[in-house]
Amino acid sequence: MRVLVCGGDGFCGWPTVLHLSAQGHDVAIVDSLVRRQWDVELGTQSLLPIATLPERVARWRECSGRTVRCHIGDMTDAAFLMDVLRREEPEAIVHFAEQRSAPYSMIDRQHAVFTQVNNVAGTLNLLYGIKEFVPQAHLIKLGTMGEYGTPNIDIEEGYITIEHKGRTDTLPFPKQPGSMYHLSKVHDSHNIHFCCRVWGLAATDLNQGVVYGVQTAETASDPVLYNRFDTDAIFGTALNRFIVEAVAGHDLTVYGKGGQTRGFIQIADTVRCVELALLHPARPGEFRVFNQFTEQFSVLQLAERVAAVAPRLRLRARVAHLPNPRVEQEEHYYHAVHTALIDLGLEPHLLDDDLVADLLQLAVRFSDRILAGKLLPTVLWR
């Protein structure tokens, strides 16, 4: 299948590009490379050194014999994006090309407005481009489980059937997102849903949980193909940050009580979920929502898991409860349905101690690149 991966240079995008290419799909990338610029802005870096995008695709061609085309530009630049769609004529478009850090979006007004305008306008441009040039293309959009917040009822996959005053309807699941970034994803969801209803576009919204792990079979196969490993308090996510903190001899920074429960997924499962959505597309007019995670954990559970495995590598890790920089419930009900991708054939890789040990080992190997000054949260929600 001809697949365009928007944001194909990023943490989820790059492994997806390689996985889909390895599976025989004809893959092209759209990316502005701005994620690398955010590292410059924040003074952060990937724990694993990452090659440039041209180096990456050149090496992939050497390793696999497969070509990946690159279009460097910004999705908010409509003329650029339309030109790419015209030339590539993709059958499916996987859209990761958004600012995806909650803390980054909460730095200040400028970062909030940037995040929302960037994500919403980029996605709108893509929707109009699909309508005009490739109306049959299947849009696979990365959403987030964070769109739902933590309601006191079970979270369904995108929709909920409500009985109310003797009548019934199935409606979009109510959203209570927890940051300016998460809000931008809610806006996207409403916009995409509308375009499916009105223009008959076909879209799958992958409401992904927190991703952990770093490498997939393809990214691990050569150092030039390595995936990025974000460990700082802005772009690093819970488990991955704890791994690096353990290796750095730093306290594991649990925010508040740590009872915040979320859905989690391994990066190796992310790429297969995208492939499953690709192989089983939404119908014209359908806005389909999958909750893309494999297990629920509380943040404290994850920290304790890392602390328990750390001694295997002769590391001592202590869990510390920091004042929570975010505004969120620290003890709450959480149960989210996530059966749609399983029904399509996903065989989840669950978190086990060996994976935690592997990640610790990886972090040990690159421990001279840990920036200890970037582990503590500096962005406050209030």
Next chain:
Amino acid sequence: MRVLVCGGDGFCGWPTVLHLSAQGHDVAIVDSLVRRQWDVELGTQSLLPIATLPERVARWRECSGRTVRCHIGDMTDAAFLMDVLRREEPEAIVHFAEQRSAPYSMIDRQHAVFTQVNNVAGTLNLLYGIKEFVPQAHLIKLGTMGEYGTPNIDIEEGYITIEHKGRTDTLPFPKQPGSMYHLSKVHDSHNIHFCCRVWGLAATDLNQGVVYGVQTAETASDPVLYNRFDTDAIFGTALNRFIVEAVAGHDLTVYGKGGQTRGFIQIADTVRCVELALLHPARPGEFRVFNQFTEQFSVLQLAERVAAVAPRLRLRARVAHLPNPRVEQEEHYYHAVHTALIDLGLEPHLLDDDLVADLLQLAVRFSDRILAGKLLPTVLWR
């Protein structure tokens, strides 16, 4: 009370400015005057000739002895907006300053992106400005009943209590907006709700129905104070458009079957609803939603009402069913709760034949300004 009215030069904003000023509030206006520019862009005009904003406030001072300060600038210009908030220190902010036409937002990609970026970024700037400079100020935001769409259950005021799998929660009412403009209002609602939850801001979202009528006691009191009367297919709304069509000898342009049912409200009630919200503010941290309309009608009912009254002025009006330019259900269940404003003391002015006759008379008086070429819809949803 010190009140800032954003969008105070517009169709709802200007009558609100005068009403609040007449009630003794200390009113200042923020407006970019862009609504007048859109008339230039579209080749349209208000049926009633309207004075410039400086002329309006000068005449109001002569008539009432009351001063209204004007700040001319754009809400997406954060430096400008922050400066106004610092200088005015409002106790309440009424925010009408958005692109508010569904057809305008559906013209093409540029107009869609403009509408969403303009509305969302302007409101975000305002939220950050309130947080920084006037955190106690009560934000009164114009939303729209169109955020809800037409669900098959009763529409509640902002929230709905859902029982699901043996558990219960009260959550934001699910949204199914019908245009890029309506979507922008849904985005605003989520953004404002978040800022109330996280920063403790106090906000009231007025989900207004379709407004009809033109003048209020204050705007009618002097020709220089006249309100704008939009009659074209882009900015004109159902009843007001039918009035002008009847006077122009044009068919009354009902889109499709005309079974589309909506909540409606007179402009004279709009200004009182805003005042009621102002006098009974939301609490810190509260995001309160009022459904601001007084009666439900189908579009066909309104056209037939105008056709029935037209002969009083020796006009002959015929209802015509046009192919619907929009994508919407033309026959559907619709029942929306709207008791919160009644509970605060609103005494609704219901639609009666005398008002229809008055509007017809007003349109007859200015019939030489009718632009017959602007009555038919040109913007298609598909």
